[in-house]
Amino acid sequence: MRAVVIGGSGATGRELVKQLIQDSRFQEVIVLVRRPYFEKHAKLTEFLVDFENLQQYKDQIQGDVAFSCLGTTLKDAGSKGAQWRVDHDYQLVFASIAKTNDIESFVLLSATGADENSSFFYNKMKGTLENNVRKLVFPQFVILQPGGIERPNSDRAGEKIFIKLLKICNAIGLFKRYQPITTARLAKAMIASYFKFKEKYKVVSLNEIRRMSK
Numbered sequence: 001m002r003a004v005v006i007g008g009s010g011a012t013g014r015e016l017v018k019q020l021i022q023d024s025r026f027q028e029v030i031v032l033v034r035r036p037y038f039e040k041h042a043k044l045t046e047f048l049v050d051f052e053n054l055q056q057y058k059d060q061i062q063g064d065v066a067f068s069c070l071g072t073t074l075k076d077a078g079s080k081g082a083q084w085r086v087d088h089d090y091q092l093v094f095a096s097i098a099k100t101n102d103i104e105s106f107v108l109l110s111a112t113g114a115d116e117n118s119s120f121f122y123n124k125m126k127g128t129l130e131n132n133v134r135k136l137v138f139p140q141f142v143i144l145q146p147g148g149i150e151r152p153n154s155d156r157a158g159e160k161i162f163i164k165l166l167k168i169c170n171a172i173g174l175f176k177r178y179q180p181i182t183t184a185r186l187a188k189a190m191i192a193s194y195f196k197f198k199e200k201y202k203v204v205s206l207n208e209i210r211r212m213s214k
Contacts, residue, residue, distance in 0.1 A: 001025060001026050001027060001028075001063070001064040001065065002026070002027065002028040002029075002030065002062070002063035002064055002065075003020050003026050003028070003029050003030065003063055003064065003065050003066075003067060004030040004031075004032070004061055004062070004063040004065070004066045004067070004098065004103065005017055005020070005029065005030065005031045005032070005066075005067045005068075005069070006032050006066070006067070006068050006069070006070050006090070006091065006094045007067075007068060007069035007070030007071060007091075007109070008031040008032070008033055008037070008038070008069075009033050009034070009037045010069060010070070010071060011149070011183045012069050012109060012149065012183045012186050012187055012190075013069045013070075014183075015183045015184050015186070015187035016067060016069060016187040016190055016191070017029060017031055017038065017044070018187075019184075019187050019188060019191060020067075020191065021041055021043050021044055023191060025195075026043070027043065028043055028044075028045065028063075029043055029044050029045070030045050030047065030060060030061075030062075030063060031044065031045070031046050031047070032047050032049045032054075032057065032060070032061070032094075033046060033047070033048060033049070034048065034049070034050075034051065035048060036048065047060045051086075051090045054090065054093045054094060054097065055093065055097065058097045058100070058101065061094070061097045061098055061101055061103070062101055062103070063103055064103065064104065064105065065103065065104070065105040065106070065107060065194050066094070066095070066098040066103050066105070066106050066107070067107045067109075067190060068091050068094060068095065068106065068107070068108045068109065069108075069109035069190070070086065070087070070090055070091050070094075071086065071087050071109075072086045072087065074121075074122075080121055083125070084125055087125055087126070087129065088125050088128060088129045088132075091108070091129055091133075092129060092132050092133060095108075095133045095136055095138075096136060098138075099136045099137075099138060103138075104138065104139040104140060105138065105139065105140040105141075105142070105194055106133065106136075106138045106140070106141050106142070107142045107144070107190055107193060107194050108129070108130065108133060108141070108142070108143050108144070109144050109146075109186070109190065110126045110129070110130055110143050110144060110145050111123070111126045111145055111146065111147075112145045112146065112147045112206060113126075113145075114126035114127040114129075114130055114143075114145060115127040116128040116130075116131050130143055134201060137200070138200070139200060140194075140197070140198060140199070140200065140202075141200060141201050141202070142193045142194065142197055142202045142204060143202070143203045143204065144186070144189060144190060144193060144204045144209055145203060145204065145205060145206065145209075146181050146186055146206055146209055147179050147180065147181070147206050148179070148180035148181070149180065149181060149182075149183060149186060150180045150181065150182045150183065179206060179210075181206070181209060181210060181213070185209070185210070185213035186209065186213065188212070188213040189204070189208075189209040189210075189212045189213040192212040192213070193212065196212065
């Protein structure tokens, strides 16, 4: 099988690409990135793309399953509009091309609390993307909704503090739906969900993610 990945240079995406390469069920892994990133591997094909003009690379978006884990922070993006462009628009264009090219399965990394009607910007953005991709009607559409994500060697001080506080709260039974999960386990669950869930539309909760990634 051939997998196509967008967001491969992010923390979860890097782990996903690594695991896809190691998985004998996949013969080829296509990764769309802004600049050269991965070491060469016989199973890996890396395409350098301009995400503002993703339609120009539609011939490269071919495969059995597309994995989408692109995302940025408000701080890195610089504005809500710029973050929406990356987290929503780029991924929706990618999904639209995948659908046009008859890729049957689309696996989307989203977040707990995603809701297009939310008053919180991040949750609204994630929920809107989920609904817009669903309207494309893939034969198989899987959404994973983790809580906190533990990124190895993260240089984001605020993120590290948040994860520590979240673990303390989890230890006393609070905010369990946001329980942190490592990128390695999350990537494992993304791959497992593709093989496990065959329905047209499936939202994978944090508890299911944790069970599949043991």
